[in-house]
Amino acid sequence: MNKRQSVVLVGLRYDEFYSHTLAIGYLKAYADAQPELAERYGSVIVERTVHEPLSAQVAEILDHNPSIVAFSCYLWNFSRVTELCRAVKAARPDLRIVLGGPEVSVRGPSVLAEIPEADVVVQGEGELTFAEVLRAWAGGRDLRSVLGAIWRRDGEAVSNPERPLLQDLSVIPSPYLTGIMRIRPGERVALETSRGCPLQCRFCDWQNLQTTRWFPAERAIKEAAVIQRQSSGIYYFVTDADIFTSKERAAQLLRGWDRVTGAESVHWHMQTDLAHIDEDLARLLNSYKFSLGSGIESIQPHVLKRMVRGFTRRGVERSIGHLKTLAPAVGVHLQLISGLPADDLAGYRRSLEWALSWKTDSLFLPHALGLPGAEFGRHPEKYGIKKVMKEPPYYVLDTDTFSTDAIVEADRLAFRVLNTHKEGLFRRVLDAVGPEQRPEAPESVAATPWVDLYERFNAYAVKTTDFFKRGADWYERGNALAKVMDQEPISFPQLPPAERRDASNSIAEFARAELESGGRPELLPDILHFLRAYEAMCLWEIGLSTPGFGRLLPRLLGGLPVDSPDLRFMGWEDLGVERSLFHRAHQIHVVSAVRGAYAEVCPIPRSAHVHLEDQDRPERWEALFPEGGKPFAVTVLANVYWAVPPTLRTEFLTWVRERNPNPQGRLVLIVDDVGLSALESLPRPGGAPPAAPADLAGLRADLEAAGWALAEEPRSLSAAGKLSPRVQWTFFSAVPAPRAPAAAASAPTAARRDA
Structure with missing residues (x-):
């Protein structure tokens, strides 16, 4: 052989x-x-x-x-x-x-x-x-x-002659099901459930004019199940041009993917024409596991006609309304392209204004390309394109309506907006101070108040924060390919907490000036509360490494080592410092779409998650503490108690106690005195977002009602802030109360210890 x-x-x-x-x-x-x-x-x-x-x-x-x-x-x-x-x-x-x-x-x-x-x-x-x-x-x-x-x-x-398109995609084995590609925790995975695109967009090199061909839906669900057994914390990018062109099949996939992943931290990002999303699909999409990307490209009718791009603004707006009302949990990402033929700088600003006014979760703002396989690259003169970069990434450099200088300015504008909008902290504040009205015909208005707001903030932030200074420097130094591939060059959540705290202080001053000049000072208290809560989180991260906390923690844990597997820890998803500190504990995380990256996933195996916006879903909170689980010597709740729905708190603390097979399991509860701002939760149509002020007296009552007794006097640490003169954290250590009724006793007084 x-x-x-x-x-x-x-x-x-x-x-x-x-x-x-x-x-x-x-x-x-x-x-x-x-x-x-x-x-x-x-x-x-x-x-x-x-x-x-x-x-x-x-x-x-x-x-x-x-x-x-x-x-x-x-x-x-x-x-x-x-x-x-x-x-x-x-x-x-x-x-x-x-x-x-x-x-x-x-x-x-x-x-x-x-x-x-x-x-x-x-x-x-x-x-x-x-x-x-x-x-x-x-x-x-x-x-x-x-x-x-x-x-x-x-x-x-x-x-040779071209090969006809393969009609039966099932003959191609899955590299995931065959084991050719094995997935590790936290990886990002491309998943294909169909091929082809019915659209004819002239900027695309997908070789359009294809009929859509489908892999079996059962296979795509099985792929997710196999990957989920291999690993955890997976982000799936569904490569289909539009998974929702078949409503029934899309519904089958959404239900199947949700079923096989359960409560695991996982995310699917899917592309679609948003006009396809009706009320039924919106209800199925109401999960933080899902996000939708939609290539709007432009809202200018003549620009859309030049590139043969189908877009019905009214249909898309109707679907965004369905999603905001029926699927507040799903992420919505809009894409606009700068430098398109038939467009100009003013038209691009109007498209950007429209996108910002809808307050979606994410923007993608690429530059027009003349790809070799696309009509823009093969016949540029036919579309009014005067110059295209000869090497990758094939930038469109000049058109009959968009001059080279204007294209450069549009790119700078796109970067400034994106570098602000992608961070939940900045986006949430600017959403709160931005214009209250949306124009009826955005494709023809001259004013762009949302774009102007973002430009004012960026000009201010570049002068006052290192994060924006570095971003601006990167943009001016970066090459063309880097600007295409690295639209998010610096990760704000990964900056040192002191730098993030300074940025939150900076945006507070900007918001104050904007609201005072606009005659809306009544909005400022909620914004300052939101930023004080963010400052408190940054100060907490800093405090975790202080000697005061290092001395206090062992006592709170009752002698249990901080790296013990007999510990159950519940904290914020985006606080990696805490996860590292309690790295062998069973992890439960509260996820905030505002604090962290919207579609980030947690790679920690067997961790459980609940979203801050799940205020009206008590079953999500109850599922964090299943019956018959592992016994834990200590449960730590770190700065998340104010996130628990107020009507559920006593029951929540009861689950922590009763659903721990260890009858002596201790509870360590850490809370700050800032509470949770109304802006911390994403807005929901028809109701004000919940706010949770710090309520230590109510917390003591909740503990007693849930069958807990304080093991010692509460202790405290504090740190100086700028938005709050002092932020204080109170540490409660509790044990299951004796079963026999006991006479009510006055609550111990907190012993203060300043860090």
Whole structure:
């Protein structure tokens, strides 16, 4: 029997944002499923990022002694693919190189001319074509009979007829179900449930005019179930052009994904034309597991007509209304493109104004591209495009209506808005101080008060906060590809707490000035309460490393080590310092869409989660403490008690006690004196968001009513703030009260200890 030839499938990501290149997983899964190919070839996947050393990547590829190397090519990796082709062919002139992917698929002959080391370019969907290339080479034949192959014959490029689209996608095995791609905790995963797009957008290189073809819905649900058994804290990007073109199938997927993931922290991001979302789908989407992205691109009718983009503003607005009313938990992300032909700076500002006025959770603000496979790249003059960057990312640089200088200014505006809007702290405050009315015909108004507000804030913040200064510096230094791929260059939640505290203080002064100048000072108390609560969280993070807290914690835990697995901890999702401190504890997290990144997921296995906005869902809070679980020596509730719905607090504390099989299990309850602001929760139509002022007397009454007795006098620590002169934390240590009725006793007085 002949020795199997080695095939190396190379996926080069831009960074570590996504864990796997799905395309090469499909290539391997399909080829491995063909018995005659599995007998002749052994394939291996090599996945790296474009930022790693070239020499290390060459060495890793050659270590597998390949006969064939295949690359999946995209705009972000094509330069590195070109370098790798030259390097591996120089080291091994006998090996063959296959290229595929959107960056090369539609211009195969020119790619073969640019990269003489490449032997074949695969057009379109690659699974069947790549397998036939392997089959032909295994039989010693050339590629003349392989549909979809562009290859060399006597030094000349030969373009074979295109391969018809595969109609039955089920013949392609899943790389997740076959175990080819295994997922680790916290990874981001691309999941495909369909191919094709019925739209004809001229800026897109998806090779549109395709009918939509579906993988079996049961398979997509099973993929999620298998991944969930392997790992936790998974973020899924559903790659479909629009998963909601079939309402019944979308409903089946949403129900199935929700069922197989249960209470785990998990997230699905899906693309759609928002006009497809009716009231029934909105109700199904009411979960923090889901978010929707919608490519609006522009609200200007003449711009939409030029790029052949379907958009019904009234339909989209109606669906956003359904989501805000019936699905307040789902995230809504809007995309607008700057530099489009037929648009100009004023028109782009109007589109941006419309998007900001709807107060959605996220924006994506890319630049117009003339991709080689798109109409904008192939026939730019037809669409009024005067100049396109020749290399990736193929920026549109000048059009008949959008001058080069205006495009540069639009890009700067997009970055300034995005760098503010993406952070929940800033977005929530600006939403509160922004205009109260929305224009009836936003595509024709001249005024852009929301855009003006964001520009005023950014100009102020660049002068007063390091975060915005660094962001502005990054933008001015960054290259074009980085600006396409890194729209969020600096993560605000990962900054040191002192820097985040200073930023919250800065935005307080801005809000005060805006409201006073606008004659709306009555809104200021809620905003200041919200920012004081955020400042308190930052001060708490700082305090966790102080000697005072270090001395107090062991006593509160009753001698139990802080890293004990017999500890149950409940705190805020975005406080990684606490998670590290209690790293072996069973973790329960309260998630705030305002404090942290909206769609972030928690990678901690078997952790439980509840969202701050679940105020009217007592079953979500009860599910945090299942009956018959593990016994815990200590339960710690760290600064989350004010988040518990007030009508549920006594019952909540009863669950903590009764659903712990350890009858002596201690409770440590930490609260601040700031409470929870009304702005902490996302607004819901038809009702004011809940506020939770600090109520220590009520807390003592709740403890007693729930069957807890204080084990010692409450203790306190405090720290100086700027928005609050002092923030004080009170530490309660309680044990289950004796079952026999006891006479009421006066509550002990808190013993103060300043940090």
